[in-house]
Amino acid sequence: LDLRAALVKDCTRVEGSDKLLCLKLDLGDHERQVFSGIAASYAPNTKYKVFWTLILAYLLSSFSYIAGVGLNVTSGWLITMASFMPPVLTLSVAVVMVRFFGIGRAVTRYLERVISHKSVFAKLAVLRSNLYRKIVSNPAQVLIAGSGGRLIKQVVDDVERAQEYELRVTLPGAATLVSLTAATGLAFWLQPGLGWMWLLLTLSLAILIPRIAVKEMRSIARNLEAQESAYADQVRATVHGALEAELYGYID
Numbered sequence: 001l002d003l004r005a006a007l008v009k010d011c012t013r014v015e016g017s018d019k020l021l022c023l024k025l026d027l028g029d030h031e032r033q034v035f036s037g038i039a040a041s042y043a044p045n046t047k048y049k050v051f052w053t054l055i056l057a058y059l060l061s062s063f064s065y066i067a068g069v070g071l072n073v074t075s076g077w078l079i080t081m082a083s084f085m086p087p088v089l090t091l092s093v094a095v096v097m098v099r100f101f102g103i104g105r106a107v108t109r110y111l112e113r114v115i116s117h118k119s120v121f122a123k124l125a126v127l128r129s130n131l132y133r134k135i136v137s138n139p140a141q142v143l144i145a146g147s148g149g150r151l152i153k154q155v156v157d158d159v160e161r162a163q164e165y166e167l168r169v170t171l172p173g174a175a176t177l178v179s180l181t182a183a184t185g186l187a188f189w190l191q192p193g194l195g196w197m198w199l200l201l202t203l204s205l206a207i208l209i210p211r212i213a214v215k216e217m218r219s220i221a222r223n224l225e226a227q228e229s230a231y232a233d234q235v236r237a238t239v240h241g242a243l244e245a246e247l248y249g250y251i252d
Contacts, residue, residue, distance in 0.1 A: 005132035006032075013039060028137065054166075057116035058174050060108045065179030067105035069186075074098050120166045128159055180206060 006025040014020035019037040078094040180202045188195030 005129055005136050007129075007133070053115050053119040057112050057119060058171060058178075060112035060115065061171055061175035062178035062182075064105050064108040064112060065175050066182050067101045067108065069179060069183050071098065071101035071105060073186075074101060116167060116171055120163050123166070124159065124163045127162060131159060176206070 004027055006027045008023055009026050009031070010024035012022050014022055014035065017039070019039050020035050021037075021039050023034050023036055025032045025034060074094050074097040078091060078098060081091060081094070184195060184199050184202055187198040
């Protein structure tokens with residue numbers, strides 16, 4: 001099995017076909033022309049605007065959190081005021097706002113999930129391509145960095161975690177910061193005393209508690225990394241031994 005990373009230098013559509021693309025590949029020591037049936041999901045000679053789509057995903061995620069805060073505030077106000085049985089017109093605006101925030105939260109969350117995953121997968125594809133190209137160009141330097149299970153984890157798992165870091169750490173953190181800032185501004189606008197209380201609560205939730213969690217989980221994460229590397233070593237040794245046993249006829 002011969003796996004190689006190649007640079008796509010040119011991509012054109014094949015006349016008379018709706019599925020075929022003609023790709024010009026640079027493999028380092030030589031170039032090759034191949035045909036691939038990916039025309040339905042890939043537009044040649046275009047670049048995916050990953051940066052701006054990620055910015056859009058950040059904004060959608062922020063609005064989703066803000067809509068959640070707005071939904072809680074307006075629904076709480078609506079339930080409280082309805083207990084006094086005021087005229088229906090008094091509650092009409094709050095009813096519309098509850099519908100707006102409820103629908104807006106669901107729609108923006110769905111769009112954010114679709115756009116953010118598409119953008120991160122595009123970045124992940126570029127990262128994998130660059131990583132494998134470096135491995136092919138200088139494999140000896142890669143082997144110096146590690147061997148066995150540790151090397152497998154570095155090549156495979158760490159690339160996958162780059163995707164998880166963007167989706168589960170950076171994006172939610174930035175959206176939370178924007179939404180908490182908006183909620184703090186709303187609290188100060190409604191009542192300064194409430195704003196100061198909300199600000200202290202926000203700082204404790206956004207800074208103090210995460211720092212305590214990171215401190216407690218750091219040693220656990222290191223232990224988990226070591227165990228995963230040892231497990232990868234055992235799997236690699238088992239697969240290698242099973243292949244040799246099959247070649248020598250020890251496996252029926």
